[in-house]
């Protein structure tokens with residue numbers, strides 16, 4: 001089994017380059033199933049989740065070939081099936097995003113309930129509500145979901161009870177080839193939705209309103225080949241921004257989009273950090289505060305504070321002076337990192353979706369577990385600032401969402417490595 005071992009590293013300094021966004025690349029790869037000509041995707045991050053979704057596509061008959069490390073060519077012109085294999089579906093949440101494209105392309109799909117991080121129940125009712133509104137008949141088994149639209153999908157107005165990112169993406173993809181117009185009300189506004197829509201529009205789709213809460217999709221007859229570069233990963237960028245803050249360092253974050261991380265910039269300033277943005281708004285420099293001050297954060301759909309940065313920011317707040325409060329409104333079980341931070345000497349009390357933190361002067365290294373992807377990132381950050389050594393297990397979670405986080409942190413002066421341990 002592999003673990004990550006982190007030692008107090010002092011202030012991290014230097015520049016780091018941000019990869020393409022996992023959460024943009026995954027739906028875009030799923031959307032490639034809609035294309036009847038080859039698609040070339042650039043800036044695709046090298047992550048285990050990306051390998052899984054590409055395997056799902058291959059299992060459906062798509063031809064996948066890496067032209068370079070981060071450039072993949074996907075040819076879905078001769079798909080052979082509409083049934084996504086259970087073993088792959090179980091491995092991550094985003095695998096469910098093939099349902100919309102398959103339904104659009106074949107008028108039927110057979111998939112299984114998706115796996116992924118256990119940060120909440122994560123139902124798929126809003127995805128299915130959308131498919132049903134478009135005319136699909138959906139049969140739900142214990143773990144199997146079948147959807148059929150024998151006469152094709154037809155546009156409708158769909159109101160989402162919550163601006164779900166995945167449901168918005170799945171419904172957009174299903175509606176691209178539907179007859180007439182689909183309107184998604186209370187749609188998610190995340191940058192990853194905008195990137196997906198830009199990609200689909202380049203393929204010939206007719207979608208307006210991405211980035212607002214009303215998205216209008218006029219169905220077209222077919223989608224063609226295209227070349228597209230995935231947007232930078234705002235969550236990876238935010239993780240390195242917090243790394244600068246927690247180590248009281250000075251990190252320049254290259255190839256990011258500043259407007260995508262506005263809540264992180266605002267909250268780091270409240271903690272006492274200095275944040276500089278270049279004129280092109282694609283390079284950030286974060287200088288940590290000598291004595292960080294506690295603050296409150298509340299996760300919300302975009303443009304609110306991202307739930308995917310809650311754990312990392314909490315790690316910072318554990319060593320910030322005074323009291324802080326973290327409120328998680330998006331997922332009902334996203335405090336699993338709290339128990340691990342407690343092992344490192346943090347003082348945190350949780351009550352349902354609220355965590356109250358009393359800052360301590362220093363954390364202590366401990367044996368901890370990455371309970372999910374961002375929890376793992378939070379423990380790395382905590383370990384960088386803790387006295388002694390921190391050993392993190394279950395690091396496969398971290399590999400789902402960070403390409404070479406160990407190498408990137410090393411290049412900033414961190415004492416961090418992967419080690420093999422006997423069970």
Ligand SMILES: CC(=O)N[C@H]1[C@@H](OP(=O)(O)OP(=O)(O)OC[C@H]2O[C@@H](n3ccc(=O)[nH]c3=O)[C@H](O)[C@@H]2O)O[C@H](CO)[C@@H](O)[C@@H]1O
Pocket residue numbers: 022023024026093094120121122123124125126127128162163164165166167188192307308330331332
């Ligand atoms: C691959 C990917 O892009 N993952 C991101 C995506 O996940 P994902 O798309 O799964 O997140 P959603 O926005 O759908 O989920 C948000 C909330 O809505 C609920 N919900 C969702 C769908 C549904 O049918 N019914 C329902 O009740 C969920 O349980 C959750 O409480 O957005 C989340 C919220 O920003 C991020 O944390 C994830 O990193």
Ligand SMILES: C=C(OP(=O)(O)O)C(=O)O
Pocket residue numbers: 023092093094116117119308373374401
């Ligand atoms: C929760 C996340 O991913 P997923 O939706 O793929 O589980 C994440 O990226 O933090």
